[in-house]
Amino acid sequence: GAVVSQHPSWVICKSGTSVKIECRSLDFQATTMFWYRQFPKQSLMLMATSNEGSKATYEQGVEKDKFLINHASLTLSTLTVTSAHPEDSSFYICSASRQGSSYNEQFFGPGTRLTVL
């Protein structure tokens, strides 16, 4: 159990376009989902925390108007990179905390590799 999926696994887009990434908890309900970004050879960087039915909480330095997060249900959160530019090229990873979990461990999706041309 505790499987998290992401779609797409990779995407290539032109500069100026918007890209939507989906994160789904397949076999559990996720009260909270998290979005991370990771550049090559660097650490995971938390972008935002998303709770079902409420606005996401963004980390300092992350533009909320550029990275739109929607958490419409207990199994789905989406991240939209608006007006993407080459510097947004990165590995985007979501994770989810299982509702009712004793230890609040996070389960990670496989990630989405975004390349902006």
Place this chain on the structure above:
Amino acid sequence: QKEVEQNSGPLSVPEGAIASLNCTYSDRGSQSFFWYRQYSGKSPELIMFIYSNGDKEDGRFTAQLNKASQYVSLLIRDSQPSDSATYLCAPAPGGYNKLIFGAGTRLAVHP
């Protein structure tokens, strides 16, 4: 001050040896810890959780927690080349709060 400190490595060990990965933390209130493993180009996967002082063993992995000295470690016995990855530690958050990862230690197991 960072909440979690890890030596970035790389830690290089020969195949079959014991790899010892360490993590120190600053918040005395931290009660339990996760260890995640991240292969290059992949997302992290949870490998161990420890919530009490002492050792917890799971196969070739042993997590050790010392709350008095504020460190947590991960021992990998009989290291294999497939163990080569970055290992991340993080204190378990209260509620559904965010994880604060250390920078991770890169482990390289050579044949």
